[in-house]
Amino acid sequence: VWGDVLDVGEVGADDDFFALGGHSLLATRVTHRLGAALGTHVPLHLVFQHPTLTELAAQLGIPGESRPPIPVAPRAANPDGTITFPATSGQKRLWLLCGLDPQANLAYTLNGGARISGRLDVPALAKAVEEVAHRHEILRTTLREENGEVVQVVHPVWSGNWSSSADPQSAEAASDPEATRTYDEEQLLAEWRHSTVDLAEGPLFRTRIVRCADDAHLLLLSLHHTIADGWTLSLLLEEIAAAYTALGAGRSLPPAPVLQYGDFAHARAAEPTTADDAGLAHWLRHLAGAHAPDLPTDHPRPAVRTHNGEAIAVELSAEQVGEVARRTGTTAFAVVATALTVVLGALSGSRDVTIGIPTSGREHPDTAGVLGFFTNTLPLRRVLDPKATLAQTLRTTHDALVAAHRYAETPFEEIVRHAVPATEGHTRSPLFQTMLALNEAPSRNLRLPGLTVDRLDIPPAGTQFDLSLHLEQGEKAITGYLTYNTDLFADSTARLLPERLASV
Known part of the structure; x- marks a missing residue:
């Protein structure tokens, strides 16, 4: 498990997890893998307290508590097709902060992206993004207040506006030979990171594909922290890549995961x-x-x-x-x-x-x-x-x-x-x-x-x-x-x- 998570060769019995390049997020993955293999909960702090294989193995021999699975919450659609879930405490905090200071929306936005060189299939990439947004309810979620309580609102359709035909830099405008091709990456990225959102209106997940040349594109991603964290951004990129690859090969995509963020929020609300x-x-x-x-x-x-x-x-x-x-x-x-x-x-x-x-x-x-x-x-x-x-x-x-x-x-x-x-x-x-x-x-x-x-x-x-x-x-x-x-x-x-x- 260590070798796989750390992407190293053989691991010695006395090797230190952190000396091999480990950190808290990789340690979290180790505890997930070990817990699944052993059928028990492996607390994260054990990896920090016992960072060598020998020390950790000795601790894993001590019987621990198993954790019941997170239950799937009931889903009842509202008349407009949306579904509501309780907001988590973190979401409520950001709702309050961003309400007091709208500038906080920029501070609590995760931006990321990639420079892509080569013959990109733009429609396939756009379709891949849409498919991933369809698979995960949280990417189609906004927040609002109901009876004095903040709730999550899952929308049936994602409207992330991944490109705009009115933009001469957009992928949709790439086929127009008359379109202006002036391109300033620094200015474009500055505009992207300064673009804000409304937590109630959304969308809180936005993407954009920018054509720089026939064989050069930018993929820009933006997720408000109320729906995402750094781990989410990594998972999102993995899923976009998998969907793009599957579409290019003519393969069908796997079904959407059963467990969603709303289920976690529902379970957390029941355990204050x-x-x-x-x-x-x-x-x-x-x-x-x-x-x-x-x-x-x-x-x-x-x-x-x-x-x-x-x-x-x-x-x-x-x-x-x-x-x-x-x-x-x-x-x-x-x-x-x-x-x-x-x-x-x-x-x-x-x-x-x-x-x-x-x-x-x-x-x-x-x-x-x-x-x-x-x-x-x-x-x-x-x-x-x-x-x-x-x-x-x-x-x-x-x-x-x-x-x-x-x-x-x-x-x-x-x-x-x-x-x-x-x-x-x-x-x-x-x-x-x-x-x-x-x-x-x-x-x-x-x-x-x-x-x-x-x-x-x-x-x-x-x-x-x-x-x-x-x-x-x-x-x-x-x-x-x-x-x-x-x-x-x-x-x-x-x-x-x-x-x-x-x-x-």
Whole structure:
């Protein structure tokens, strides 16, 4: 299982999962595979606590609890053909945020795509996208309020407007020899990432095929976070590729999956988190007395929280990070998280630093192939000890991450509701103002037969927090981008954070 998930050859009994290139999302896949093979639930935190094959195998010998499958919810169509499901706590939070500040829609939009070189069958690709949207209810979903409650609304038909004949750059206009062919990729991508949506009107999943030349096209994708996460984007690209390949070969597509995101939401609504939940109790202890550090800003903080932002590129040395992780028996995430908290502590003058970290939210193995918004955000608090050695500091961070994964199923909204005073204002995000995401999604590559495809990374046009660091680990470099709130920081100030992070 390890060799397959990590895409490596033989794995030794004493090899470390994270030293072989593993991270939390790959660990999640390992737990899904092992759980299916053993017929039991394999908690994610076990991989972090026991990262070698020998250690993990010993833990798997201990009887665990099996998890019942997620039941398929009843479906009753409304008169207009739509189907409604309860909204998850995460969807409700984003509905509120985007209602208070429409600019938040840009911050909570996943953009992606690909440059495609070769003889692309444009109608087949368009058909593949439509078929995938038909297979997954969440891609045809919007939100609305009913009797004071936010609900999901699944529409019978997807209207993602994947191309427009009025656009001289579109695939449909490609056959018109008189059409203007001026092409500015930078401007096109800027317009795409700045295009917003209405959560009630939709569509929340949009695509566009752009013809650059006879043998060069762009595929652009946009999904609002209320219906998707990084894992979803990866699954979506895989399914589009599979559908395109099947259509080209004249094969029929497999039936739509039985389990959909609405089923997960329906099951979650039936199991609310209570105040005596063990996970919630852990988080309340973890955050007792915590104070989010106040970073110095270039501009006064607005009276109401905003999401206006820009992105700058970030690059760290994967070799240096990996070496420190191996030497201290920790992980790349622990190294980067520790460095970030040290930088934030120095900037704020506080030793008590809390940052946000995303988890997949897919602890249940049934969710592995389901598209939707599963990501849960957790507060990682570090109280820095100036007398501690580097190894001690990293181990403390690592232990905090293990505990976070042990209690990762406690919804962030419940943590906030119980840990944040009701009197706290709306000028900033509760609990933390800086997010760190490392390897937040599996591979986002699109593979189409007979074509050369290069991934397009398109950062959001807003920022979810004051500072959000999104990184992906490669063999030689850890790359990504930092989004920063332009109402608080000047560009020159924001660029200091990656520099200081690299130096630490």
